[in-house]
Amino acid sequence: MSASSVNVVTHPLIQHKLSLMREKDRSTKGFRELLNEIGMLLCYEVTRDLPLELVEIETPISTMQAPKIAGKKLTFAPILRAGVGFLDGMLALVPSARVAHIGLYRDPATLQAVEYYYKAPQDLSDRTVILMDPMLATGNSACAGASLLKARGARDIRFVCLLAAPEGIAQFQLEHADIPVWTAAVDERLNDHGYIVPGLGDAGDRMFGTK
Known part of the structure; x- marks a missing residue:
């Protein structure tokens, strides 16, 4: 994946809300x-180039x-559990979307993603799949989620x-160069605990x- 396929969304509303979320005393x-x-708001950006077709409709005035x-x-494919935080907002925009659930947790010792649940529509090869997880830290969970979707036939994936x-980002580029990324910010680094x-x-x- 080239740097151009990492899309940092700088809309002022997103940046303002992100700053509020960063505050340690936020409820x-x-x-x-x-x-x-x-x-x-991110859903607007990631769906900006969806294909359109012309169909005949009838307005109150004419066809x-x-x-x-x-x-x-x-x-929509949230990685459990935190990925579901995006889901209601996205479904508010696209209420007819299908939902895939990907259950992964990060082993605290190895930081590797461990699968515990997967359920998705059968015809992923015919659909645009939006994989979502709030944090792209080590990249292990995002990479594992993308690999699961590909193994089930998904071909058009966005993260x-x-x-x-x-x-x-580097790890995701290495393993899934074909999947573009949308994020609100790219921070400095990871600490020793993978945060x-x-x-x-x-x-x-x-x-x-829960903490």
């Missing part, structure tokens, strides 16, 4: 609401050829995250109040 409720709102999204419905580290610096902590813990 669980506030963090969850902001993640949902940013998910909706016309009007653009509608072509092809089968989108599939959306809230924050990325240079190390995670993004300055980051915002553990997104799942902050979203669900």
